[in-house]
Amino acid sequence: MNMELHGTYHGFELVRREAVPELKSLALQFRHAATGAQLLVLENDDDNKVFSVTFRTPPANDRGVAHILEHSVLCGSRKYPVKEPFMEMVKGSLKTFLNAMTFPDKTMYPVASRNRKDLFNLMSVYLDAVFFPKITRETFMQEGWHHELETAGGEIVYKGVVFNEMKGAFSDPESLIDRYLSHALFPDTVYGHESGGDPERIPDLTYEEFLAFHRKYYHPANSRLFLYGDGCTLDYLQFIQEGYLQEFAGGQADSRIALQKRFQAPRRKTIPYSIARGEPAEKKTYVTLGLLLGRADDREHCLAFTILSHLLLGTPASPLRKALIDSGLGSEVVGGGFDDQRAETSFAVGLKGTEKENEEKILALIDSTLTRLAENGIDENMVTAAVNSVDFRLREANYGGFPKGIVYNIQSLGSWLYDADPLMHLKYEDLMNKIKKASPHGYFEDLIRRHLLGNPHRCVITALPRPGLTEEKDEKTWKKLQDFKASLKADEVTRLVATTKRLQELQQIPDAPEALATLPKLRLDDLERNSTRYPLDGRNGNKILFHDLFTNRIGYVQVGFDARAVPMDKIPYLSLLGTLILEMGTKKHDYVEISQMLGIHTGGIRTSHFSSAHLSDPGRILSYMFFNGKAVMDKLDKLFDLYAELLGDYEFDNPKRLLEIVRSAKADMEASIVPTGNRYVAARLNSYHSRIGKYDEIAGGLTSFYFLEDLLRRVEKNPQEVAAEFRQVAECIFTRDNMLVNITSEAADYPVFEKKVNALAERFPERNGAPVTLEFPPQPANEAFLTASSVQYVGRGANLYSLGFTYTGHFNVLRSVLNTGFLWEKVRMQGGAYGCSASLDVYSGDFGLVSYRDPNLSGTLAVYDEIAGFIAGLELSPEELEKSIVGCVGNLDPCLSPDRKGYVAMVEHLTGLAYETKQQYRDQVLSTTLKDIKAFAGVFEELQKTGSVCVLGNEDKIRESAGRFDHLVNVFR
Numbered sequence: 001m002n003m004e005l006h007g008t009y010h011g012f013e014l015v016r017r018e019a020v021p022e023l024k025s026l027a028l029q030f031r032h033a034a035t036g037a038q039l040l041v042l043e044n045d046d047d048n049k050v051f052s053v054t055f056r057t058p059p060a061n062d063r064g065v066a067h068i069l070e071h072s073v074l075c076g077s078r079k080y081p082v083k084e085p086f087m088e089m090v091k092g093s094l095k096t097f098l099n100a101m102t103f104p105d106k107t108m109y110p111v112a113s114r115n116r117k118d119l120f121n122l123m124s125v126y127l128d129a130v131f132f133p134k135i136t137r138e139t140f141m142q143e144g145w146h147h148e149l150e151t152a153g154g155e156i157v158y159k160g161v162v163f164n165e166m167k168g169a170f171s172d173p174e175s176l177i178d179r180y181l182s183h184a185l186f187p188d189t190v191y192g193h194e195s196g197g198d199p200e201r202i203p204d205l206t207y208e209e210f211l212a213f214h215r216k217y218y219h220p221a222n223s224r225l226f227l228y229g230d231g232c233t234l235d236y237l238q239f240i241q242e243g244y245l246q247e248f249a250g251g252q253a254d255s256r257i258a259l260q261k262r263f264q265a266p267r268r269k270t271i272p273y274s275i276a277r278g279e280p281a282e283k284k285t286y287v288t289l290g291l292l293l294g295r296a297d298d299r300e301h302c303l304a305f306t307i308l309s310h311l312l313l314g315t316p317a318s319p320l321r322k323a324l325i326d327s328g329l330g331s332e333v334v335g336g337g338f339d340d341q342r343a344e345t346s347f348a349v350g351l352k353g354t355e356k357e358n359e360e361k362i363l364a365l366i367d368s369t370l371t372r373l374a375e376n377g378i379d380e381n382m383v384t385a386a387v388n389s390v391d392f393r394l395r396e397a398n399y400g401g402f403p404k405g406i407v408y409n410i411q412s413l414g415s416w417l418y419d420a421d422p423l424m425h426l427k428y429e430d431l432m433n434k435i436k437k438a439s440p441h442g443y444f445e446d447l448i449r450r451h452l453l454g455n456p457h458r459c460v461i462t463a464l465p466r467p468g469l470t471e472e473k474d475e476k477t478w479k480k481l482q483d484f485k486a487s488l489k490a491d492e493v494t495r496l497v498a499t500t501k502r503l504q505e506l507q508q509i510p511d512a513p514e515a516l517a518t519l520p521k522l523r524l525d526d527l528e529r530n531s532t533r534y535p536l537d538g539r540n541g542n543k544i545l546f547h548d549l550f551t552n553r554i555g556y557v558q559v560g561f562d563a564r565a566v567p568m569d570k571i572p573y574l575s576l577l578g579t580l581i582l583e584m585g586t587k588k589h590d591y592v593e594i595s596q597m598l599g600i601h602t603g604g605i606r607t608s609h610f611s612s613a614h615l616s617d618p619g620r621i622l623s624y625m626f627f628n629g630k631a632v633m634d635k636l637d638k639l640f641d642l643y644a645e646l647l648g649d650y651e652f653d654n655p656k657r658l659l660e661i662v663r664s665a666k667a668d669m670e671a672s673i674v675p676t677g678n679r680y681v682a683a684r685l686n687s688y689h690s691r692i693g694k695y696d697e698i699a700g701g702l703t704s705f706y707f708l709e710d711l712l713r714r715v716e717k718n719p720q721e722v723a724a725e726f727r728q729v730a731e732c733i734f735t736r737d738n739m740l741v742n743i744t745s746e747a748a749d750y751p752v753f754e755k756k757v758n759a760l761a762e763r764f765p766e767r768n769g770a771p772v773t774l775e776f777p778p779q780p781a782n783e784a785f786l787t788a789s790s791v792q793y794v795g796r797g798a799n800l801y802s803l804g805f806t807y808t809g810h811f812n813v814l815r816s817v818l819n820t821g822f823l824w825e826k827v828r829m830q831g832g833a834y835g836c837s838a839s840l841d842v843y844s845g846d847f848g849l850v851s852y853r854d855p856n857l858s859g860t861l862a863v864y865d866e867i868a869g870f871i872a873g874l875e876l877s878p879e880e881l882e883k884s885i886v887g888c889v890g891n892l893d894p895c896l897s898p899d900r901k902g903y904v905a906m907v908e909h910l911t912g913l914a915y916e917t918k919q920q921y922r923d924q925v926l927s928t929t930l931k932d933i934k935a936f937a938g939v940f941e942e943l944q945k946t947g948s949v950c951v952l953g954n955e956d957k958i959r960e961s962a963g964r965f966d967h968l969v970n971v972f973r
Contacts (some may be wrong), residue, residue, distance in 0.1 A: 006485045010237040012039060015619045022394070022429055023408060029422065032241075035220035035248045040412060040422050041236070042228045042405065046893045048096055049229030050124045050405030051236075052110035056255040056417055057102075057217050058190035064197015064204035065213045067700055068144035068162045069103040070355055071107075073214070074100060075139045077125075078132035080518050082511040084824070086123050086244040090521050091820040092883030094527075094890035104182065104195050106408075106417055112403040114895060116231060121520035127244045133475035138503050140207050142829060146503070147484070149307070151494045156485045156496075157571035158477070159205060163792055165834040167199045168853030169622035171470070171789040172332060172675040173273040173286060174352075177463050180767065181290045181348055184269050184459040186260045191342055193863030199790075200473075220245055222253040224416055227589070228405030228973040256598060257343040257418060260292060262608055263457040270462045274788040275953050279972045284461040287362045288335050288350030291455050295344055301799050302340050303349070303390075304432050305451075308444050309338035311378065311386035313349060316583045319382065320349065323369040329362055330354035343418050347452065352460075353667050357463055367453070383439050385599025391436075392603045394428055396554060396630075398897045446826060465563055470788045471956060512878065521879075521888045524926065528856055531918040534905035543740060544757055545909060547902035548747040554603070555749065556630045556899040558742040559643055560610070561733040563623040565769030568776075571705035573729045576606025577667055578625055580726055584657050586649040589901045591657065594646070605629040605646070611698060613692040613843035614650040618801055621695050622910055624740065625733060630899070633749060639754040647734055652726050655719035662715050662722075666708040673705065673971060677793035677952040678850045680785075682839065683791060685797035688781040688845040688948045693799075693846050695774070700784065700970070709973075736764040744771070744902030748840050782966040785952040791833075792953030794851045795859040796943070801845030803942045808890035809924030810932040811840065812883075812888045815870070817933065820872050820887070823849070826863045830951075831856050843911055847943070857951060858961050864947075868940035876930050888925050 023042060031041040032589035055457050056068040073627060074086035082088060091100055097112035109130055111122040138147075144161035167173050183192050194201070227236050275281060294301040312320040313333060319331050331353025339346045354801070375947045399407055406427060416422035435443065487494065532842060537546045563574055582605060585591035600603055606628050614620040627647070631639040652658065673680055683701035686693030697703050741757045743750075800807075818838045827836035833854035847922045849867075851860050876884075896904065952971070962968060 004268050006138070008033065009234060010241040012237050012241065018423065020042050020423060020426055022427055023782055027423055027724055030237070032220060032245055035219035035245055035250055036715045037223050037225060037245060037666060039225040039240075040414075040416070041233050042408060043233060044229065046229045046404060047114045048112055048403050048405065049114065049116070049119045049231050050097075050110060050112045050227065050403050051119060052108055052128070052406065052409050053126065053223045054106050054108045054226070054413060054417070055130070055217050055222050056105060056257070057107045057195070057213075058105050058255055058257060059193040059195045060190070062194040062198040062201040063209070064144070064162055064166065064194065064202045066107055067166075067196045068140070068202075068205065068210065069214055070100045070102045070107050071143040071162055072135050072210075073129045073133035073218070074133040074137045077128040078134070079128040079641075080125060081134065082515045082519065085129060085215060085519060086818050087824055088516070088883070089122060089125050089714070090814060090887065092521055094522065094893070096401070096895040097121060097406060098122065098164065098288075098479055102195055104191050106413065108413075109407060110246060110406045111236055112405060115522070115526065117526060117953055118522055121522070124243065124520055127240065130279045131244055131248075132863055133214070133222070135211065135214060136541065140210050141503055142391070142507065142738060144205060144210065145202050145848065147481070147496060148500050149485070149493070150500055151492050152497055156481045158481070158533065158698050159832040159833060160202070161828060161832055162197055163199060163202050164832050164855045165853055166202065166370070167195045167855070168194065168675070168789065168791045168834065170199055171274070171791065173463055174671055175675065176271070176273055177286055177288055177334070177461055178336070178348075180269065180271055181288055181461045182457065183347070184267065184294050185457070186344075186348055187292050189258050189260050191260070192445045203314055208245060211796060217253050217255055219251045219253055220248050223252040225411065226409045226412070228408060232820055233784050259344060262292070265456055266458045266460070268460045268462070268463060272469055273463050275465045276786055276788040276972060277471070277972060279467060279788070280971065281465040281467060283331065283353050283355060285354050285356050285358075286334060286350065286352045286461070287330075287354055288348055288461045289363060289366055290335070290346055290348040290459050290461070291452060292457040293345040293347055293451050296340050296342060297415040297418050297424065299465055300431055300434075301346040302345065302414065302425060303428060304435060304443070304447055305338045305340075305345065306923050307386050307390045307435065308447050309347065310390055311382060311444060313337045313831050314386065314389070315517045315595045315599065316593040317382070319373060319378065320366070320369050322592070323365060324351055324362070325664070327365055328359045331382055331663045336403045339421070340414055347659045350669070352759070353663070356462065356464060361458070361459065365963055370448050374445045374453060377442070378441065378444055379596075380594040383444060385596045387436055387439055387670065388626045389604065389934070390601045391432055393867055394432070394605060396552075397928050398899065401894050401896050403895065405878040438930045447947050470790050470954065473540040474790065474956070507825065511595040516880070521883060524882060524885065527886065527889050527926070528893070529926065529951050531915065531922045534901045536905040536909060539754065544754065545740070545742045545906050546750055546753070547744040547905055549744055549898040549901060551745050551898045553633050554630055554745075554782075555636050555753065556744040556902060557639060557753070558626050558628045558645075558903065559647070560626040560742065561600070561625045561735075562740065563733050565732050565738075565770040566623070567772050568730060570725070570729050570732070571695065572704050573726060574609050574623070574625060575700050575704055576662070577726055577729055578609070578627065578659055579665065580652060580658070581627070581646055581650050583661055584654055585651055586645050586652050588645055589648055594642070595617055597638070600958050601635045602631040602635065602642065605642065610907070611692065611696055611699060612907070613690070613841070615843055615917070618844050619691050620694050623695070624910070632942045633752075634747075636752060636756065640760055644760055644763050650730060652723040653720070655723075658719050658723055662708065662712050666712050668707070669705050669708060670972070673702075673952070674789050677787075677789070681795040681952050682797075682848045682850050684950045685781055685795050685850070685948060686844070689797065690798035690844045690846050691774070691776065691803065692774040692844045694779060734764055735769060736761050736766050739764060739767040740904060742906045744899050745927070768912050780965070781948045781949050783960045783969060784962075784965040784967070785971045786804075786955040786958055787971050788955070791853045791855055791953055792851070792857050792957060794854050794953075795848055795950045796861060796864045797846065797848035797950075798884055798943045798947040800840065800847045800939055803939055803946070805845065805939045806840055807840075807845070808932075809921035810928045811936065812921075813884050813928040814933045814936050815876070817841065817865065817876070817889050819823050820884075823863070824865065824916065826866070827851050827854065827860055831859055831862065831863070836860070854953075857953070857957050858964070861949065861964070865944050868937050871940055872937040874930065874934055876933075881928070881930060885925060885928055887901050889922070892922060892925070
């Protein structure tokens with residue numbers, strides 16, 4: 001704003017005005033006079049504007065009412081009486097973020113957009129949703145839980161979106177342990193309860209309790225409103241007051257968070273977690289130690305422990321992480337370190353991939369390591385590296401495509417929610433300087449002594465694998481449901497069948513046109529017609545790609561190597577080679593020293609593997625290994641020195657370290673399969689149909705996991721042989737001819753970069769490895785992968801190009817109609833899955849339909865079979881079609897950080913996606929007609945006939961449908 005505010009505006013009293021230089025923002029703190037609602041505005045020049053409303057929502061039990069309410073208020077409101085205003089805005093908004101989140105003690109409703117009109121539209125829908133929701137009994141049943149009985153003689157089951165979401169969450173052992181540890185550390189407070197809902201307790205929640213929770217906590221007096229960006233504060237105040245808050249009088253909700261009484265002695269808890277029947281249980285125990293620390297509104301405590309947590313655990317060389325890994329007692333560190341998302345903070349650390357008998361050894365090692373650090377001091381370079389790493393991260397404020405404003409909102413709530421200064425955690429400059437000055441003088445050693453050593457408020461969670469536990473719980477639930485049904489009288493059974501039918505009918509009834517017309521909307525005239533053009537200047541025969549962008553004096557440097565010469569049997573090594581380069585040390589420095597140098601002098605280097613088909617040739621495979629580094633311009637020399645050493649003097653001859661890295665990689669991938677099964681199903685589907693799909697499956701899918709299992713066995717037997725194989729791959733790709741450097745910075749700095757790139761290139765041999773011809777072996781299809789999860793990830797896919805499909809931008813609009821309409825209603829609303837999506841790889845033609853945390857299997861596949869008929873019979877009003885087009889255009893224009901813009905420009909260059917082609921696709925999106933969409937019905941008829949199926953999930957559920965699959969595979973063999 002260009003004017004100074006003082007006094008009261010539109011019912012809001014300005015209580016504080018303060019510059020926040022760290023965020024380049026002016027903070028304005030308001031209090032709404034009539035209701036007591038609090039509002040924080042951060043004014044700045046960021047065009048990615050943010051609004052959110054947050055309520056303090058302390059749970060009183062494990063029934064998940066806060067989580068269910070978070071879903072339910074977005075299912076229709078007073079002003080917008082449609083089934084899913086949330087999804088209608090997803091369809092037709094230019095949003096850069098649109099979601100809602102349940103935390104242990106708060107519920108947050110944030111939105112973001114770069115378009116002013118769009119942000120006001122989103123604000124209107126969200127404010128009406130939280131303050132005036134419909135929250136009917138049917139909404140409660142759909143989003144929370146209900147008994148479903150389709151016929152009097154049929155089987156009764158539980159259904160509900162949150163119910164199934166949490167069944168999925170509780171199927172992930174690491175998520176389960178984190179939840180139990182938090183409850184164990186805070187047993188006498190609201191944090192002793194599961195805010196998301198325990199699947200065994202969710203069916204205890206009543207509709208009346210659900211309504212009462214909203215009445216109590218969703219009042220302006222209990223709200224914290226937040227605005228960020230380049231909008232006009234007075235316009236915001238007027239909009240919020242006249243549209244919503246003026247209808248409320250003062251109120252008071254007792255939502256205060258009590259602090260936990262300190263333990264007099266440590267506590268322990270042993271819990272089981274489920275693995276599949278027949279799955280080996282060896283080395284699958286988790287041991288995690290948690291400690292309660294200080295208050296979240298202690299500014300110095302939080303920043304200091306953020307740094308200390310990074311120092312102890314943040315890198316492979318961190319002393320506590322290193323001690324645990326070096327011990328060989330487990331496969332990987334767990335726990336997450338410092339956590340400040342509650343009124344009081346905590347610290348957690350432990351090991352997975354261990355045995356119950358190692359529990360005492362692990363705990364003793366944690367304490368002895370911390371004692372040694374406190375008594376003997378922490379290596380000065382390690383301290384400096386940790387402080388500088390956190391300082392760099394704060395100053396860079398690079399969150400990729402995630403809106404900064406939402407990050408700052410969450411940080412402000414770390415104190416604001418507990419009635420302390422909302423700016424406390426946003427202003428770090430003076431405090432960081434204080435810590436920097438104190439750190440060489442025992443500052444962090446003192447923190448360890450005062451908070452971690454001898455702290456009696458600690459709890460140990462030991463999680464033991466139990467084969468068949470999921471089936472035991474399912475049997476218990478089945479019996480409970482049978483007993484419930486048996487207790488019903490005949491007329492009650494009839495009513496339950498009628499209730500089930502009514503809910504299903506309501507879910508299938510489309511919104512009335514007049515109801516849809518109430519929603520605020522953007523029109524095509526509000527959209528930018530031209531595609532975003534990211535700067536790209538190819539130098540040195542396109543061996544250097546330069547992007548002239550403002551980066552606030554940070555240089556982003558991606559050093560990549562073409563992997564075209566890597567033979568088939570070495571493809572699986574690519575996903576791990578970069579980790580070995582960064583975490584095994586060099587001929588000059590061990591990996592601890594390398595880690596320290598990276599932390600002291602740079603913003604870090606991370607590795608990634610990029611692969612894709614080419615737009616002009618779907619059968620052509622692009623594969624690059626990248627090392628992504630960043631540093632302030634004054635430290636660019638150090639960054640390139642480290643690149644030269646890491647890539648020119650790598651050293652793999654450390655058998656113990658090689659074993660640790662392979663063991664950790666295998667453990668991490670194993671832990672990701674159940675919670676992100678949709679990703680593995682999608683990759684497997686693609687591998688049935690395209691060359692790049694087969695390549696990616698070998699490089700990073702389930703095939704890669706099985707490779708890691710075998711690699712671990714081989715490292716244990718003959719590490720020298722494995723090291724030689726990695727060395728062979730490195731020598732194959734680290735050549736001058738294969739080298740590609742992608743730089744994002746300001747044009748004036750380019751000469752500095754070019755000189756250093758040329759010097760780096762001299763480190764590599766000139767040999768040119770000829771591209772290998774990859775002949776992929778026959779691939780099985782129609783597979784099901786069995787796990788102990790209680791939910792499924794259900795996929796069907798095909799290569800549309802092989803079915804005669806030609807891509808146009810019109811297909812984007814169809815995908816939007818499917819994702820935000822048909823699939824959302826059929827698989828999520830009616831089926832109870834947490835989500836489902838349709839995706840297309842434009843380069844390869846691979847198309848996949850995959851559900852997420854889905855209680856169904858055959859039912860979801862049946863829904864997929866209905867798509868062709870749905871498209872053929874589709875009727876969309878001009879307004880609904882326009883809405884879908886608007887949402888598609890929003891997806892074409894993500895909000896990206898400068899380094900991400902540089903990366904996207906590089907990818908477009910490598911894959912052959914010219915700006916003119918992007919514009920052509922955009923024009924096609926904008927000109928889409930209903931006829932264009934319906935023309936795709938034939939492709940989906942072919943998909944229905946010839947498409948492949950892949951499912952990952954519950955063993956019993958899969959075996960019930962075994963006839964659908966050609967192969968059943970136990971994931972964890």
